[in-house]
Amino acid sequence: MAKRSARASVQSAQVGPAEEQEEGGFLAYFARAYPLRTALMIALLILAGLAEGVGLVALLPLVGLVLPNAGGGSSEAPPGATERFFETLGIEPTLGLILTLIVLLMTLRAIAMWLAMRQVGFTAAMVSTRLRQRLIKALTEADWRHFSRQPTGHLTAAVSDQANRSAGAYADSCACAAEAIQGIIYLAVVLVISPLAALLAVVSGAFMAFVFGPFVRRTRNAGKRQAIVMRTIISRLTEVLAAIKPVKAMGQETEVWPLLEHETRAFEETQRQAIVARESAAAFWDPIATLIIAIGLYLALTKTSVPLTELVVLAVVFYRLITKASQVQRRYQAAVLNGHSFGMLMTAVHAAERAREPRVHAGRVPQLGDGITLRGVAVTYGEHQVLSGIDLTIPAGRMTAITGPSGSGKTTLMDVITGLSPVSAGMVSIGGTPLGEVDMGAWRRSIGYVPQEVLLFFDTIRANVALAGTATDEEVEAALKAAGAWSFVRELPGGLDYVVGERGTRISGGQRQRIAIARALVRRPKLLILDEATAGLDTATEAAVLETVLALRPGVTIIAVSHQPAVPAVADRIIEVGGGSARVVSS
Structure with a gap:
């Protein structure tokens, strides 16, 4: 009975159009609100991606040195882009040099990623603080009629839970962007090695987006209902705690508990839906990704004459690309799970700001007189x-x-x-x-x-x-x-x-x-x-x-x-x- 009522509560949680609009624009809001921090983060992510991409390309001559007679071509085959790059610099691509270069590039990538994610951490903390401050300021400046119509629990939920979830949505969005930028760099590396493999990667990405789209939609819907139910829980809890003395004095704890139990079970249902959607996507990702890699290797080995050196590097890069795509999908799911909380918070902020009380600050100093x-x-x-x-x-x-x-x-x-x-x-x-x-x-x-x-x-x-x-x-x-x-x-x-x-x-x-x-x-x-x-x-x-x-x-x-x-x-x-x-x- 409790489970059915919880599901009914979850299903009855409706989403207003204003909240939908706010949720859809949270990425644009963060970019506009923190343009310099966002630009710096993206620049660092691009630097990290380029460092890793160049490091992966450097694997080509490394594999060539380790396997000098690999591939279908002769030793007199024309030099690739990496070899020509070393020739232009007048440097002999020795084993020690290439390994040193790869280590330096990976170190540069790690430093750039650390700086970027550090920036994300600082900004995420700032996001929750600034959103709280903006809401509190808007509420205190709103006219009394607007304020008196707001449930205290809803405002408490906005300042506590929704502000934290908004910061989480920002952090997950930035992490998603980081993985996406890395993936684009990998795709560019694949394109340099084999345009056909790059085409296969693009087609595979579109296919996987289609396959996993329903999981993302389920996560988004669970996030919407989760935000609404959590707001209701906090509202009910605020009301119960305000009246806890007479409740305990009259021994009504067992009568009050069902009011909270109903909503907490509804929240449990939304959590279950979100976890199932996330883990289902993760469970199906590996076999599908393995199938795509297997098809790619089969085509490369039987239908093309790609040298073994390039094939080895291509396999490594393609695997990394698939891994990044998986991480993008997981981060995006995490972001949309919390995105609706941001929408609800901004709806409350904008409503309070529209109800701002007009004040005459340049008027006369009041004197009671008569x-x-x-x-x-x-x-x-x-x-x-x-x-x-x-x-x-x-x-x-x-x-x-x-x-x-x-x-x-x-x-x-x-x-x-x-x-x-x-x-x-x-x-x-x-x-x-x-x-x-x-x-x-x-x-x-x-x-x-x-x-x-x-x-x-x-x-x-x-x-x-x-x-x-x-x-x-x-x-x-x-x-x-x-x-x-x-x-x-x-x-x-x-x-x-x-x-x-x-x-x-x-x-x-x-x-x-x-x-x-x-x-x-x-x-x-x-x-x-x-x-x-x-x-x-x-x-x-x-x-x-x-x-x-x-x-x-x-x-x-x-x-x-x-x-x-x-x-x-x-x-x-x-x-x-x-x-x-x-x-x-x-x-």
Whole structure:
């Protein structure tokens, strides 16, 4: 049953046209993104190929010296191209000289290949890093609506699994190119020795591409489904881990496991398909290649008068050519297996970049002045109108409570004030200046925001308050004191260096809330927004937090969104939101 459901999951994984297009262009993307590195790599590969090719051609006089009477020709036969090359240089092609030349050429090839693959390794690491950075930058610069529609697990998969697979696709593509360049050099050597053998090699290559094409297509399809299923696994795992405490508390581990088991079995199916396609191609390659070589030798020995010296070298080169063709096929299969992950990643990147939030950075520096004014503001999501005809003034230096039932538009009202959600109609003014004319970056940097669900990182209190900012210990301590948190922080082992645990589980809910307020205050905000920030606190803790917040007036303007009766009880102004409208009920 699980196997059938896994197969159904694999078969139902659909590939979008945008992802198909991105996948098909990953080689072109890498070449455009890293032109100098790509050109250097190709130049080194060509050098390596030429060195090996010349070394193989040098086998002709070597075999001639070892087998002086080999072949059907006489000792007076006209000299070949290699002999003429030595005659032009005025060098006698002795056994020691030719062996030395071959060793030097193979050493040059090894050095060139090492440099080329070293370049590939550096660039592959850079590929994964740059793709991650580009996605993260695009997401942080995208508008809030786009970001809020993205499953966190999908983004996690893009930054982790898909970026790594994209780097793998690049490395395998480069290795495939290396083998292909070597193969072209071998083909040129065969052409010099015997044009007929070169024609046989080309025909054989076309035949083998036809025979092994289905294996490559199966690998590509397995790679597409593998990328989709892995993204689903990471999404499910992210969701489960976020809720692991209640899951364990209620003993629901056995109920949650099937959610992950279904997808992991689906991934197992895609892995099996990819491995079978790869190994099937490898298993059939050797007998087919042996058959081609046998046919070539038979024709050379019975239908042509190729000298034995050339035949020996031709056999060696032809075998190397077949080997390279096999390696090209294997590397190409590995590249297409990971190519779809690159397509999915770039689809996410381009979607985020298209949703980039327009910001006015050259606008006026925001000044609250008399406060925040909304005139005729309406907000529509698709066909659903959330807010309509909002006329409000939020006075500066005071605390305003926003109340109303769930889903009435309270948080949307905060999104409008912060500029996260655009208005469908009307205007928002900051101190008399329209929000659209304000330097949006400066405006948001002047806001401190405390949500209901406080996110604390598995790090120290210092790091959680300062985040990636430049706040000093003195500034962090001052923010903690202003938030009423310093009294318990200084009692913790290590003080500011105390690690709060996963999502802050090593401290209480009220303490987490005060750390979050301190994080907002360390920025010295002009506007502090508490979005249901006291909803999960007990009465005593809520009263203590509100007392801390009220003490910030009049230097800080406070907006508190809450269902709790304690919040409007201490507010200077109360605004009730409901039915898409808002009104002042107390001032």
